[in-house]
Amino acid sequence: MATQRILDFLATRRPNGPCLVVDLDVVRDNFRAFEKALPDSKIYYAVKANPAPEILRLLAAMGSSFDTASVAEVEMAMDAGAPADRISFGNTIKKERDIARAFQLGIRLFAVDCVEEVEKIARAAPGSRVFCRVLTDGEGAEWPLSRKFGCVPAMAVDVLRHAKGLGLDAYGVSFHVGSQQTDLSAWDRALGDAKKVFATLADEGIFLKMVNMGGGFPTRYLKDVPAAQAYGQAIFSALRKHFGNALPETIIEPGRGMVGNAGVIKSEVVLISKKADNDNVRWVFLDIGKFGGLAETMDEAIRYPIVTRHDGSETAPCVLAGPTCDSADVMYEKTPYPLPLSLTIGDEVLIEGTGAYTTTYSAVAFNGFEPLRSYVI
Amino acid sequence: MATQRILDFLATRRPNGPCLVVDLDVVRDNFRAFEKALPDSKIYYAVKANPAPEILRLLAAMGSSFDTASVAEVEMAMDAGAPADRISFGNTIKKERDIARAFQLGIRLFAVDCVEEVEKIARAAPGSRVFCRVLTDGEGAEWPLSRKFGCVPAMAVDVLRHAKGLGLDAYGVSFHVGSQQTDLSAWDRALGDAKKVFATLADEGIFLKMVNMGGGFPTRYLKDVPAAQAYGQAIFSALRKHFGNALPETIIEPGRGMVGNAGVIKSEVVLISKKADNDNVRWVFLDIGKFGGLAETMDEAIRYPIVTRHDGSETAPCVLAGPTCDSADVMYEKTPYPLPLSLTIGDEVLIEGTGAYTTTYSAVAFNGFEPLRSYVI
Structure with missing residues (x-):
């Protein structure tokens, strides 16, 4: 869900290009919810879900431990203030x-x-x-x-x-x-x-x-x-x-449970088109796709909520795809995604629940596109 | 195929961690083969396949034109010496x-x-x-x-x-x-x-x-x-x-036709294990996987030749997987890959035909692993 803080950030800063915005207040609430739900368990945050230093510092300060996947992640957790005895490899x-x-x-x-x-x-x-x-x-x-x-x-x-x-x-x-x-x-x-x-x-x-x-x-x-x-x-x-x-x-x-709902990706509609005049499915191309951070749409496994300024108006099924020249860079095709008929090229859309497994999954420079930028607020 | 130049480079430089080595002589031969096979066609190299500056400079000097996917790729082609009238968006x-x-x-x-x-x-x-x-x-x-x-x-x-x-x-x-x-x-x-x-x-x-x-x-x-x-x-x-x-x-x-066979990835066997004592499939984990550059193994679509120092000896089927904590980071599972029984942890393997669609596909920092390094020789 896009929090008011995220919406305000996007409205004020107007970052150019696709980006992820993570609200630390939501991460804080999630950590407390875990503590409450499982008071006798120690929480080891899965760093791979989102290793942004701001997130690691917040969690380290709240007493979290850390689950790491590599030496680099061990070092990130330590840099954020976690002592070695709170880190699992x-x-x-x-x-x-x-x-x-x-x-x-x-x-x-x-x-x-x-x-x-x-x-x-x-x-x-x-x-x-x-x-x-x-x-x-x-x-x-x-x-x-x-x-x-x-x-x-x-x-x-x-x-x-x-x-x-x-x-x-x-x-x-x-x-x-x-x-x-x-x-x-x-x-x-x-x-x-x-x-x-x-x-x-x-x-x-x-x-x-x-x-x-x-x-x-x-x-x-x-x-x-x-x-x-x-x-x-x-x-x-x-x-x-x-x-x-x-x-x-x-x-x-x-990992996902700690940061997934804390992040929202802002993206832009680059193109809406059809493949034939009599097609009843529109293709909607965003400026982010499978190689720009939405890798978890692989096999259409994860279906992110998408918010547009036209929500509430009539919708029709769309194939949703990314901006690269790669034919595999299609996010939802088997099960088309309903989007407003009034959606237009240049519109901004918000892809919710994207705080986890997005930034670091992003390709380093595929098709010349830069990796997903991220703001932690 | 690993050329002698690539083998010599790896033997002399002994780069640490997984890396791609591209032999420019092979790219040059490929360009000439295309010119010979289709003498009346203009060649627009698909930059997205591998935008290494050395490759772009070689091809620009040989008279190639360039197919680009983004403004960044247009700029890369121009930086390599291609005039604007040899570039297609x-x-x-x-x-x-x-x-x-x-x-x-x-x-x-x-x-x-x-x-x-x-x-x-x-x-x-x-x-x-x-x-x-x-x-x-x-x-x-x-x-x-x-x-x-x-x-x-x-x-x-x-x-x-x-x-x-x-x-x-x-x-x-x-x-x-x-x-x-x-x-x-x-x-x-x-x-x-x-x-x-x-x-x-x-x-x-x-x-x-x-x-x-x-x-x-x-x-x-x-x-x-x-x-x-x-x-x-x-x-x-x-x-x-x-x-x-x-x-x-x-x-x-x-794209692939120009650089695919010019590159070889050097990787290391991190672990070989089984899931149960009576399993007859071994799991072989490399230090590169789907998120480190081998994205095209998605759905097991592309099956790269893998060379080991034990080739010629008895083989058995293996599931081949990458080093990340992501369960989707498995390359060949539906159709297991035959690898020598004498393969051991720490062995170096060469993954051939990897000059295209590897470096730029690589995730920016997933699990803390750095993107695939590349050497163009």
């Missing part, structure tokens, strides 16, 4: 020299999902805590996860046992139910799997301490505090159900 | 202020595919030459084109008539048969459509002069000069068949 795919560098910077918490990665960490970050990512099915998520991260629970047992054997601190398990996960039973299933790993290892005298529940918290629940609390309550109940009174430490890693 | 989607800026820089040749764009050009670049892009079906192309660009031939007639009425020079038609097009009959069909537009307008006293045949020339034909010439011969025959003795000027816009 959460990517399961790391070069050994990057692990060594992170260790040198003070990082002691690492994600793994195979024995090969455990061995790198044992060599490059001796004695560190590791958590093993477990595969979940991601059913019900809007941005589905492939099998890229994690291993089956039985293998997680081997991985953590191996870690212990190499002198690492076998610290816990993690899972990720998928982005924008709305099916609460997904958490229940994943927590059930996590508990099995805890139990099997406990029988061998290895006592895990932490469950990292990842991200996947739907942005829309945050707008509505009772809904957010009901959500947190459901997760807490699943924890109780599987772990009883021996509740583990828990971590959550919101 | 070939994107059908342009802001009016960008048309005005290009006109100011001396550009007089513009692509259109609708009357709305014609009207912008009439206002912002009065008197300029315009060509109208006609929709082709793109059948047989490896990187299929959507219906994003062009209009049906009947509408192209209206568009060019409208251009003439507004004082523009209705100059010709263009089409694009799709990238890596191997079906020669695609050119025949498209040239047949082009001829119909010419004939209909000639009856009204509007005489078009040019056919822009776009790109789509398969890289592999260029390795083999007789094949390239046979290819050119087939296109020339189709021109003769449809236009008889009144052959129009022709333009080609090779």
Whole structure:
């Protein structure tokens, strides 16, 4: 949603070209909503969602911890004021020299999902805590996860046992139910799997301490505090159900949930045309597309709300596309997007819910277009 | 193919991290092969394929013209030494202020595919030459084109008539048969459509002069000069068949065909793992993926040759993925990639045929990873 602060900024500053505007007040509210919804969980903000220094500084000051994907992200979090003990190197795919560098910077918490990665960490970050990512099915998520991260629970047992054997601190398990996960039973299933790993290892005298529940918290629940609390309550109940009174430490890693609804992209209609006189679908070309920051429209996975000055008037279906000479730079075609018939070339449109996974996804110079600019206010 | 010059460069310079190395000798050979295969066509290099200044300077010096997608690309071509009359603003989607800026820089040749764009050009670049892009079906192309660009031939007639009425020079038609097009009959069909537009307008006293045949020339034909010439011969025959003795000027816009096989990406194996003990597919994670320059692996559309130091030894199917925390950053999964069983973490691999559509596609900082570096030698 475009807040009044964002609207005022755009009206006053009139930035040229497409840009993202992020309202820090919304990020602050989101952080507090997470604290309220899951008061017993530590919040590790997923830096990759939006690493703008202003966002990182705000969250660091509010006491957030940080989930990072690379040494560069570790450094960004530290530059923003986060001490090393509040940073997790959460990517399961790391070069050994990057692990060594992170260790040198003070990082002691690492994600793994195979024995090969455990061995790198044992060599490059001796004695560190590791958590093993477990595969979940991601059913019900809007941005589905492939099998890229994690291993089956039985293998997680081997991985953590191996870690212990190499002198690492076998610290816990993690899972990720998928982005924008709305099916609460997904958490229940994943927590059930996590508990099995805890139990099997406990029988061998290895006592895990932490469950990292990842991200996947739907942005829309945050707008509505009772809904957010009901959500947190459901997760807490699943924890109780599987772990009883021996509740583990828990971590959550919101990214989209923390910043998605805090940002709005301002774009301009470059062209509206048809392919034939008798076509009943218009093509609407914006000055931003799949390569300019809206990569998550891939496979039409995420459908952003689009606001125009003509809203409320009659609409008709449009194919929505970006400004590049790339034929793949089409955002919504299979399911056309209804836009006002009175929309015209040169009109400004606001693409809402774009605070996460936009700026850094942007191509560096494709077709000569510069990467998405961003203003954090 | 990795040339000896590229191999020597990598062996001597040992660049850290993933990078693209482009051999200018191959680009030079490609330009000459195009000149030989289609001696009567003007070559407009598609700058978007790879805008490295060294490539643009070489081609400008060899007499190439340039197809550009934005004002930034117009400026890059001019900086490389191309005069304005050798530059086409070939994107059908342009802001009016960008048309005005290009006109100011001396550009007089513009692509259109609708009357709305014609009207912008009439206002912002009065008197300029315009060509109208006609929709082709793109059948047989490896990187299929959507219906994003062009209009049906009947509408192209209206568009060019409208251009003439507004004082523009209705100059010709263009089409694009799709990238890596191997079906020669695609050119025949498209040239047949082009001829119909010419004939209909000639009856009204509007005489078009040019056919822009776009790109789509398969890289592999260029390795083999007789094949390239046979290819050119087939296109020339189709021109003769449809236009008889009144052959129009022709333009080609090779991008991938000019630089694709001139570049090789050096990458490192970051991790090899399985998801379960009984999995028979290994996951191989490289330090480059879909967001680091290999965007064209989207939908597994393009399958790059991968060279390892173990080639020749026994292989097994692998899922190939990039280093980011994004579950969509998987390159080949539906059709696993056979790689040597002896491949190990830390091995260097060469990804061939990556000179086009890699560097500029690269995300600006996703997951904190820097964009793909490039060396032009």
